[in-house]
Amino acid sequence: MTVLLTVVIFLPVLVAGVLLAARPPDRAAGWTWVTASAVELALIGWMWWRYDPGPGSTGVVDGIAYEVDLRWIPTVDAGYHIGVDGLSLPLLALTGVLFLACAIWSLREKNEPRTFAALFLFLQTACLGTFAALDLILFFVFFDLTIVGMYFIIAGWGHGNARRSALKFFIYTFVGSLALLVGFIGLFLGGEDRTFDMVALAENPPLADSPVAGGLVLLAIGLGLAVKTPLFPFHTWLPDAHTDAPAPGSAILAGVLLKLGTYGFVRIAMPILPEAWQRWAMVVVVLGVVSVLWGAFVALAQRDLKRMIAYTSVNHMGYVLLALGAAGLVGQADEEARTVATVGAVYQMVSHGLLTGALFLLSGVLWDRGRTYAFDRWGGLAGPAPVFAAAFAVAAFGSLGLPGLSGFVAEFQIFAGSLPGAPVATVLAITGILVSAGLFLLAIQRLLTGPLVVPTAAGADSDDGGVDPERGSAGHAREAATATLERTPTGTVTRMRDMRGPELAAVVPLLVLSVVLGLLPRALLDVIEPAATAVAQLVAR
Template identity: 60%
Template sequence: MVSLILVLPLLAALVLVTLPRLSDAAARRAWVGVATLDLALVLALWLRYETPPAGGLAFEERLPWIPGVDSSYHVGVDGLSLPLVALTAVLFLACALYALRESDRPRLQAALFCFLQSMCLGVFVAADLILFFLFFDLSIVGMYFVIAGWGHQGAGRSALKFFLYTFLGSLSLLAGFIGLYVGASPHTFDMVELARQPPLSGSPLTGGLVLAAILLGLAVKTPTVPFHTWLPPAHTDAPAIGSAVLAGVLLKMGTYGFVRIAMPMLPEAWRAWAWVIVAVGIVSVIYGALVALGQSDLKRMIAYTSVNHMGYVVLALGAAGLVTADPAGEARTVAVTGAVTQMVSHGLVTGALFLLAGVLHDRAGTYDMGAYGGLARPAPRFAALFAIGAFASLGLPGLSGFIAEFQIFTGSIAAAPVTAIALPGILLTAALFLRALQRLFTGPVQGRSESLADLRPAELWSVGGLLALSLGIGLLPGPLLSVIEPAARLAIDLVGR
């Protein structure tokens, strides 16, 4: 079933490209249908999911691919990857619904997003480093064409900057993967085997260099400070659905790589670098929130909050390497569980916020918050959903952001009290979103708010569905956490070896 979930959007992309007589309306409906079917398959997978034996994968499939280097088509899911597979399916369906009124080459856009969906799913189900790298790189190509082809004025330059940054990062990642292969005995690219028998044990210098290469490649994609500079222009110039996928899915490939590859395969090096990783996470949390607070462009503000929120994830995963501070691993397990929950929460909430920002640009042609005022009166549905998204992003209880950040800080501070330095990031996030709410929605109706229409049904369903899931996780986190926690506990056991 994993292969069917992976291949279905790709087959749809091929059909959309090879049927030039397909009408635009039919192409849009086909995209929604494929995304709906893929999400239904993911839900069926979730309902049948049982925690696999330690170190194993559920729904595992394996076929020979490049036998000379022991690389295979090896896919499967566990508690770390399944939530991100579900997130990917949900977000792409939301984007398909949002784009139902798209008039700019909708058939090509639908085909490109179906292709991109398969590449994103491939990253999260891959259990072979070469397969992981293949999907990782092709996702960059797909997003480049999304930004360059459907972005705003100046999108070509932003797309090129995005591609060069992330492609150079992927080359560093490939160098790290080759280092893992060379250090393994026997040589292999199989991720399950590399986690069971970590290479380069007892070689701190070589292990540190390989980890540095992997961290660099993943840090660019996450992105963390100082590798974040491609993110704001890419988001600002991308179409709304491109920004939603970029923030909601592609950024998670970096943090997922940390917990799937770097931590279990290079445990000694991860423990040695743990404080550096924690420091990078703290800086990203504070810096991202401070810079977001100073923005007048709504989309750039939301983009910088992604640096802040991904900083929480990096902080928690860094704390997972502080074995001596928490030898039993209980607090570090909570931190890793919170990190994976934050990946899901951020994808839902920030994806919804970017779609809402896209509504402003579609209606009024600008993201400048100073061009609006009193928007709650002409667009009450828009105002209500934006407020829910803002409160979820700042971590209000009852929404998914609170569940994630509570676990991250509980586990991280218990393992290393100094991580409390990052707590002001929550206050700064609250300040920037309350400021945005005040500027956009309160006071007399003025500027471009006077003629701005409220959300259409397709926009309401796409954004509302994402925020409803955030509310569901905030009120009933058990189904999600019961999947993540066993895998987080295993990750802590692996990094503590």
């Protein structure tokens, strides 16, 4: 069974190579992608079913399953070391679910579908490899490959200023990854055994007796991960990248790639640099709270649906950092609070991936119908598009933390675990819930209620983003924007085509999973808790 995880990681990129080499018809390429993603998810499901961390497992050290450890660069003790535990397995499953949803959604893709599918499959391998890596150099390689894959997806299939946004995304995140590499080298040089192996470093933390050096290494690692997460003030690449990316690209960017940053904090920074994490935990808490409030208030001010959703990601990732920082502040005697905060952070990663992935795909419905995300171009959609309205409402309520959905379970644990260690910061962060509720309710009001408002043919090529200079003329944009709208002979819009086919098959399972995790959280908590407990213990040692 040790080869299973390797198959899971590299199967997508192998299928991508076959697609590029064999060049099947467009429709066959799309279904090949769907099939490969379905097989991937089935294999991850099998891993989940067979996963057993064992009694007394610490998660980080001896709770690892499906482990493979082969020497790769022996001169620096870097290896092909992979495995999963309760921190990484839920994120592998999230990756499988979201990539399958995007594959189904993209069955309608007409612009170079083979290359489009191959890039997503390549990106899936990079994401899975990052979550499974137990060696810092291997983590860095996969981490950097995700930047390359997403750059080409945004630049090649985005709209508006896609190439500029893709370049901005690449520069920001690549510079962040260089800082991450500097931090990894610092861990290597600061350890007694001179290794890049995460398990060995967690067992014998480097720089424990060097507060200044440990703080500088944590700063480098934290900077690289903060850009990827992204945290305030390193978030400025995010709105442009999301707004100009195609809907599946935005779903993966928010649902999976942002989690690489928060996962790096809980997998690397906390267990390997516990003294430095405790020392600088209040700074992490402050950055988390500022991201929560900044993301919420700026999202509230947006007039564009996709930019609003993008800023809510800053808000939700701030909650994760609040919890992880508070876990470093909680006293030695309150181990339960540290564990609850860490569990809540991981649960929030999964919940946010499902709900925000669904929201970005739903924003793609509006782009497909009207070639704009502007709130003032849409209204009254609950009448002509009730399925879209219901799906958007569920995703919005889940994102604002309504009980019965996964967002509530995640945020409740974050607040309960953070309050003992950072009471003032937690109370401030709770106000972010109120702002989030306001902005999502306002979005529902703007889009779904009132008289029917949809973009006209004349408005489809306005400066709100109707013309896609990378992919077509103004005339083509008008034709595409109006093809799904029904009009009277005088030109009045009477209805808009509702979600159907691949759109429904992609979005509905994400929302169903959010409901299941909201009502039956034990299924996920049982996997996360042993590893989260181990991290909480390692931070407090």
